[in-house]
Amino acid sequence: MTNFAAKTLSRRTVLRGLGVSLALPWLEATSSVAQAAAAKAPTRMAFIFVPNGVNLPKWTPATEGFGFKMPYILEPLAPLQNDLLVLSGLTHDKGRANGDGPGDHARSASVFLTGAQPRKTDGENIRSGISVDQVAAQAVGERTRFSSLELGVDPGRNAGGCDSGYSCAYSSNISWSSETTPLGKEVNPRLVFERLFASGSRIEVDKSQQQRDILQKSILDFISDDARRLKTKLGRNDNRKLDEYLTGVREIERRVGLGIETKPVEADVDYPIPGGIPGDYRDHLRLMCDMMVLAFQTDSTRICTMMFANASDNKNYRNIDVPDGHHDLSHHQDDPVKLEKIAKINRFHVEQLRYLLQRMKSIREGEGTLLDNSMVCYGSAISDGNRHNNENLPIILAGGGGGTIETGRHIRYRTETPMCNLFMSMLDRMDVHVPFMGDSTGHLPGLTL
Amino acid sequence: MWRYQFGREFLLGIFLSFLAPVWSVAQIRELPLESLLEQLSDSDLDRRRDAAYEVARRQLNSPQVVATLAKSLADDDIQVRYQALLALGRMGTAAEPAIEELAGCLEDRDDQVRYRAGYALANIGQPSLSKLKSLLEEGSSRSQSEAARALAIMGAAARELAPLLLPLVDAETAEVRESAAAALVAIEPEQEATILRLARHADAAVRRQGIQGLAAIPEPTDEVSAALQQTITDAAPEIRELSVIVLAKSQLPEELRAKYILAALQDDADSVCVAAAVAIKKANLANAEFAKRLAARLQEVELPQHINSIARALAEIGPPAEVGLPDLLQVVGTAGVDVAIVSTTIARLGVSRVPDLLRALEQSPDLEPFISAALADIGEPAISPLMESLTSSSEIVRVSTVRALGRIQPLQDAIIEHLIESARADESALVRSMAVTALTGVGSDPRTKAVVLQASVDSSADVRAAALQGLTKFQLSPEEMHRPVANGLADEAEAVQVQALNCVAVSKDIQPDFLQQVVELARTGQPPLRIAALQTLSKYAPESIEETTVAAVVAGLADVDRVIKSAATAAAIALHLRQTDVLDALSANLIDDPELLAATLAAIADFGPAAQELIPTASRLCAHPATEVRRAALLALAAIQTDRHALAARLVEVLEDTEWEVRREAAAALGKLGPDGKVGVPKLFHMLASDEDRDFARGALRDIDAAPVEAVPLFMAALDSEDRTEAFYAIFLLGKVGPAAAEALPKLEEQLNQGSSESGRSGFRSRFLRDAIAAIKGEPPSDD
Secondary structure (H helix, E strand, C coil): CCCCCCCCCCCCCEEEECCEEEECCCCHHHCCHHHHCCCCCCCEEEEEECCCCCCHHHCCCCCCEECCCCCHHHHHHHHHHHHEEEEEEEECHHHCCCCCCCCHHHHHHHHHCCCCCCCCCCCCCCCCCCCHHHHHHHHHHHHCCCCCEEEECCCCCCCCEEECCEEHHHHHCCCEEECCEECCCECCHHHHHHHHHECCCHHHHHHHHHHHHHCCCCHHHHHHHHHHHHHHHCCHHHHHHHHHHHHHHHHHHHHCCCCCCCCCCCCCCCCCCCCCCCCCHHHHHHHHHHHHHHHHHCCCCCEEEEECCCCCCCCEEHHHCEEEEHHHHHCCCCCHHHHHHHHHHHHHHHHHHHHHHHHHHCCEECCEECCCCEEEEEECCCCCCCCCCCCCCCEEEECCCCCCCCCCEEEEEEEEEEHHHHHHHHHHHCCCCCCCCCCCCCCCCCCCC | CHHHHCCHHHHHHHHHHHHHHHHHHHHHHHCCHHHHHHHCCCCCHHHHHHHHHHHHHHCCCCHHHHHHHHHHCCCCCHHHHHHHHHHHHHHHHHHHHHHHHHHHHCCCCCHHHHHHHHHHHHHHCHHHHHHHHHHHHHCCHHHHHHHHHHHHHHHHHHHHHHHHHHHHCCCCCHHHHHHHHHHHHHHCCCCHHHHHHHHCCCCHHHHHHHHHHHHCCCCCCHHHHHHHHHHHHCCCHHHHHHHHHHHHHCCCCHHHHHHHHHHHCCCCCHHHHHHHHHHHHHCCCCCHHHHHHHHHHHHHCCCHHHHHHHHHHHHHHCHHHHHHHHHHHHHCCCCCCCHHHHHHHHHHHCCCCHHHHHHHHHHCHHHHHHHHHHHHHHCHHHHHHHHHHCCCCCHHHHHHHHHHHHHCCCCCHHHHHHHHHHHHHCCCHHHHHHHHHHHHCCCCCHHHHHHHHHHCCCCCHHHHHHHHHHHCCCCCCHHHHHHHHHHHHCCCCHHHHHHHHHHHHHCHHHHHHHHHHHHHHHHHCCHHHHHHHHHHHCCCCHHHCCHHHHHHHHHHHCCCCHHHHHHHHHHHHHCCCCCHHHHHHHHCCCCCCHHHHHHHHHHHHCCHHHHHHHHHHHHHHCCCCCHHHHHHHHHHHHHHCCCHHHHHHHHHHHCCCCCHHHHHHHHHHHHHCHHHHHHHHHHHHHHCCCCCCHHHHHHHHHHHCCCCHHHHHHHHHHCCCCCHHHHHHHHHHHHHHHHHHHHHHHHHHHHHHHCCCCCCCCCHHHHHHHHHHHHHHCCCCCCC
16 A cells, blocks of 8 residues: 655654664655665674584484475474575584694684684684674674674673683684674673663763663653654554554563663572573573664664574573583483483574564565565584584574575585685675685575575 | 792793783784795794784785795695785785796695685786686696686686686586586676576586576576476476576566466475475465465365475465465365475464364364364464354364464463363363363463362363373472372273373372382283383382382383383383393393394493303394494493403404494493503504594594504504694504604604694694604603
């Protein structure tokens, strides 16, 4: 239906209030009627790291091409099967020792997005490579408010040794803005929320935050005038979208404990939990996923990384009846009981991925969805936690990449195909063209038919 | 005080060592070019690497830099080579003097070196064409392939070499064929004749390149269009998958696009059918009109896989395909139709037609699995009509409704209330049991707990069994659990007794109260009960068992029923039974069934040396045809054999096994023998060459920590190996031989003097060499 009431809005229109500004989601009115048909939502890229490898037999589909049967670990993604690719055979050669001895876990995180052999050191002379997200951020990051977002749930250290002579910087980070600069991740959803919506001077931001805390106010209370005015300019479809969006923001705000009373949390972790961090790991992951979606939806950034846990994480998963540490279990020595538990952890992580992807799929952008316009690369740089091997990695690429990826398939690549070839293909779709990325040897064929 | 135990120089040294890394990073950034280039040929690997990274970072391109980097392309270290290639690749034509060295890199063992060299040559452009031409004409297949890839990067600028690529499309090596085809498409995308030839090639990988090339032609001629359409009948399913997507996205008239999709939906390969469903949206055919054609097709097809395929296509179209729902419901009863696919489709098409679905179910009870799954998938919009149908006069409708409501998560309060009512008062036992099962999914809710406890004394055995099955999901106290379980174990219905046994198995607190009843059922019950009882016994703590328990397990081991034997074997392992009569009963089960054999051997391994009499049997079973038996046999042998040399000899034989997991267990067992396992070292050393075996062979070699003198010639021959792992372990193991390896000393000392560091970090190999030399000379190892 033609939207007669719609007027053209700038893509950069924001709703403002004291110390806050709320960017808008993709609306029909952000492009003129003439442009509407051709208007193309931007392509986003996200990378999600999981540690300790997976139970590969329960991860890998038995057949290739379309119509493969989802194995146990991937079953939760069955409703999204046509929105993703399962990629087998990819390798991170620079995650291997290559003469540097033990330290596979630290290497697995540092290599995940860099494809570069990290220098074995636990001092300050760390060296890895520029990660794929930062290659993209440095090329197209200026188009958005934040060039990239780095998220996680486990705090990390950048100093000291964490794994057989490797600096903790390697285990705790996957984003590197230069060969020597890891980008620390944000683990507090409240701080991410503030970062996404804070605006104006420091005094205004502080005042706004104080008022919201003390008066139990929502961020929406501050932008309500702007929102009312905007609604008069929008057509019915856009009004509905705006309402859905504002309700979503409110719900997330409630969950990060802004403007509502926060309950003290008890968590089974060995570090103090700052305010705003949920005590439950699953809730924490989901909130961070919501932050990613919010950032993409409002075009605050087009590039995001997230660590579901740090490398060699030994968290237990009592919530799914796995009281053992993840890393301990990963050294399973083919013990069927341990393998079963690893599969449960892997499936739990995949369920959180499903949450993220379903959220992205629920957000409409023009003729498609946010997921259609995104590329979400999920996986580990270790294949089997017991063997610590770096070939045949468990990798999922979800999303249509703005219509450039034919999803719904399991593709098996030749052994030793560099993971970085996938990154090269993803960068191309972000309109970032570089000759190499890490240890790439070209582009990954077959993503498009 | 510790402070006074160390000198000031020592503490200063510690302080400076913390500063050193920071200082070295700052220093390299400041280094003048001359010094930096000089550092590229330093003997210290870390310094060479630092210099290489820094040169690449500075993006210099003077002739002096090019000449130095060209030399670095021959560096032993791969990271230095990468950085040199990166720097040269960025220079473009300025890297021309390095063409020869770059071309040499196209033969490198490392893929990335080859690719980066190809990129650098492509970036040099015209001046490198002559070298690439000679490689295409006279190079090895690897050079030809890499040269073709470099030309593909150059694209149209490499046009003059296209005629040389054409014959390579028929080369013997698959990689050359594929690279040449890709290059031709990249260099001359408009050359229809060439691309048509590729699309009709015998090699599917080349055809794929050709088809993608044809699809990219902006204004296809009739011949191109015809060739594309022919691909839908290609012999390779992966090409037909590609074909249906390409045709769907093509500029062919809508009728033709529809025709090919319909044809592909009835393809023999399921993957092609799924591709056809996905192609519908790409062909802009996701509309009611096309859905009608699909629905009509449903009435014509007979094979269940084709019904599945068309159902999947209707689901892809979504709500506009609602018109196809009646036709779909008519054919879902066909044997072999996939419940998951069809119910998903019914859910997508039937969101606004829940009452119609329930009516259809009333008329055709066979639809129940499809419709209840679909109703659950519909979720929220289905709740209201479903709650109304709980009072339907049709039992099948109520069953389906309860089943569907139970699957809608999370269960809303209103649904819980309705389910409680059904569990208490529905006249149908089937509905009551379904409702109880649904309610047990709610968790610890006082309302549902009361209903389930009440259901445990229902008049129907089905309901009682459902209640007991659900009890474990509540947090019940031992007192609350006791009565329903006691009733259940004494129930006349076997299904109820089995569920009561399961309750005992998972509720540790009540286990002691019911031990005798469980033992009794394990000894005297019907087979399903005996199996469940033995499985329950295996959940008891070993210290809580009594003599009667052992007797029940022994009776189970001696039973004729294989499943009972297996359950008893599992119980013997779980309860750590070590009695002689248990061992005797287990020994009698070393018969032909592989699964039972493996389990029995695992139980026997638990006896350790007490089962020595079975050594010959275990040794013989190490050659059994079934992998799991061989694995279990060698583990048993390792546990019961006390003669370590005899064991080592047998394990070395098992290292020849065809299965990786058996070889790995044998290697691990040899490792556990320590120096007594050194007879296995030569074999393990050979296994280092295998990608599959390398990891565990290394582990075993380290654990054995010794090597036999007879293997010295083998190790010496490997000192020059190109395989770094092999060369390292040769040094390490020569050291382990000790003074008896004196003949290797000259060679080791020569390598040490050469200061070779090709295997990674500076000094790493040298340290190994020094340690090995010291061990052979009988000296203490070096301090570093």
